[in-house]
Amino acid sequence: MKKRTYRIFKDEAGEWRWNLTSSNGVNIIRCSGEGYKNRKDCRDMMVDDQRGEYFYKIIEITTKDGQEVEEVVLDIKAPPAIPVRLKQTELLIAEKMDELRATKLPQQRDRIWAVINYLKSIQTVLRLTVKK
Numbered sequence: 001m002k003k004r005t006y007r008i009f010k011d012e013a014g015e016w017r018w019n020l021t022s023s024n025g026v027n028i029i030r031c032s033g034e035g036y037k038n039r040k041d042c043r044d045m046m047v048d049d050q051r052g053e054y055f056y057k058i059i060e061i062t063t064k065d066g067q068e069v070e071e072v073v074l075d076i077k078a079p080p081a082i083p084v085r086l087k088q089t090e091l092l093i094a095e096k097m098d099e100l101r102a103t104k105l106p107q108q109r110d111r112i113w114a115v116i117n118y119l120k121s122i123q124t125v126l127r128l129t130v131k132k
Helices: 037-049 080-102 106-132
Strands: 005-012 018-022 028-031 055-066 067-076
Touching: 018 037, 055 080, 080 106
Parallel strands: 005 055
Antiparallel strands: 005 018, 018 028, 055 067
8 A cells, every 4th residue: 555645844934844745746635834943843733634644654854965865754554543642642741750750749659650650551552553
């Protein structure tokens, strides 16, 4: 099965954008519609768009020595909900780690650690699913 491809690139104004091309690599199906100051914001918005895409790859286009270089960042062989869920669990773990640092009560710390460990187990299962 041929995959659709997300491309991340800088436009003439120096802002990051993305577009989704069809499996033939020619037709643009969707695009970011606006530029982003940093690459992370562009990628985050692209991840929001990925629902419904089951097989796709992400290519980042950069310029080295005046030449455009394409680098495959991600090659998805699983339903898009999994990468989105991975990102969500990553954010929740970071949030709980901040909460843990701010908490002094031992019972609350134990509860927070239990939640973190649960989220990490979910993350492991999701990662294994993506690798299949």
